[in-house]
Amino acid sequence: MEGKEAYPKWLIETKKTVGKAKEWKNFIAALQGAVDQHLKENHVPSFADLAPAERILFVDRASRSLQTGSNYDQLYNATSHLLDQQVNNTVAKEMLSDSSAVGVAKPELINEHLKDGVVSILKRWPEMKVKFHMCLNIPVPTKLRTNAWTLFMSDPRARKDYVEKLMKEPKKAISDQDQLISQTCENMLRIQNTFSDIGPPTVGSFFAMKAVLSYFHAQQNDTEELHHVYYLLILPMLHTLSPHISKTKPAANNVVMILVEMYLTFIRDRPKYVCDIKNEHRTELKSFSDKVAEHLAAYEKSTQGNLATFIACLSQTGQRFLNKDTLMYIWDQQTTFSDVKM
Known part of the structure; x- marks a missing residue:
């Protein structure tokens, strides 16, 4: 699930073409002028005098100031046109030469390529996750859901703590009630009828769910049994990660680590009205x-x-x-x- 970013060819070609467009050159010239104006207003002699973080701030402010101007609109329209052109050309070639594309509607192929592009960009610039706010009142596309959820339910420290316990003190990563938790996980996966890809229990979904909840309970230092709500809350995450979870053998360690991070982050940050x-x-x-x-x-x-x-x-x-x-x-x-x- 993790690895070196690979950008689709059409996205690379779009970037090259936009970089040569006159609209890009005009926008860069306007941006430089806006940056100079901000430097002057803040009595900063030179852009080079700024710290790296300050440079980013100045460029961001300058860029925002141009968003209502003609240079921005012209660049936006040119980029959209070139992007459409590259994606359509890629899909047209695919429909002619790729047997796997036979019978697949063109809009569906276009959507698949665009989703691949979005995923590659998010891997490179995860801070762009705020763009998912455009999904207000609409579902996140299935292919993007894993990326969206892992970005918003992210806490590297939680993952690091889990990995360190597994390596140094594995007993502390398992609850004293591990057997009970295992039985409850199996029962929950069997009775739930929402997600057919994780239950009736597949080997991968069962072991992943049990590993996360056993670890979670072990960190609570609580002698009471886990409330059934905790079992319910992990099911949508299991479903989201199900393409990466084997049905016939335990889930890979890196998948369990991601699931631990997502689950602990959600439990920590969930609204109080969900804490039932x-x-x-x-x-x-x-x-x-x-x-x-x-x-x-x-x-x-x-x-x-x-x-x-x-x-x-x-x-x-x-x-x-x-x-x-x-x-x-x-x-x-x-x-x-x-x-x-x-």
């Missing part, structure tokens, strides 16, 4: 649902009653499983906007 353990956060759930109902009522008053009924159902005992598309849509919204302060 032992009913201790019902007030947060009610407060959140009231706020949502208030906003919805401004557009459709009947939704207030519907939401109240739904929240009441959540308070009842028993486990319920949403259909896959609905559940993943909810998780996409929560995950890709987890960095937005409400």
Whole structure:
């Protein structure tokens, strides 16, 4: 899942072509002028006098100041045209020469190539994850979901701690209740009916789920059993990583490490209204649902009653499983906007 960035050929060609375009040269000239203006306003003699971080800040400010100007619009339009041209040329050649493309609609092939391009860019510049905010109220494309979730649920320190314990103190990476956790994981994977790719238990999904939850419980220093909610919360992550998890043998170590990082980050940062353990956060759930109902009522008053009924159902005992598309849509919204302060 990790490795050297490989950019699609069409993306490399687009970059080369844009770099030679007059619109690019005009924009760079305007950007240089804007940077000089910012230097003058801040009484900085030379760009070279700035520290690296300050240079980035100045260029970013200058770039933002140009976004409402003609140079920016012309470059944007030229880049879009050249990008369309390169992708369409690539797909046209593929449809003529690649037997695997026979019967596949052109728009589908274009989307696949564009997703490959997005993935390669995100691997190089993970800070561009904020672009996923464009997915407000729409699902994240399946091929991009793994990248999006791993970027937003990222905590290298959590992964480092896990790896160090495995290497130096492996017993501390396993719960005293490992056998019980194993049995519960197997039962949960068997009864859930949302994700057919991870259950009934496949070997890979079972061992990955058990490894993460056993490690998580071991770090809590808690003698009580894990609440069933903790088992439910890992299922969407397992599904997202399922293309990288074997069905017939235990999941690879690097996949388990990523899953540990995602899970611990989510548990740490999740909203209080999701912390439904032992009913201790019902007030947060009610407060959140009231706020949502208030906003919805401004557009459709009947939704207030519907939401109240739904929240009441959540308070009842028993486990319920949403259909896959609905559940993943909810998780996409929560995950890709987890960095937005409400």
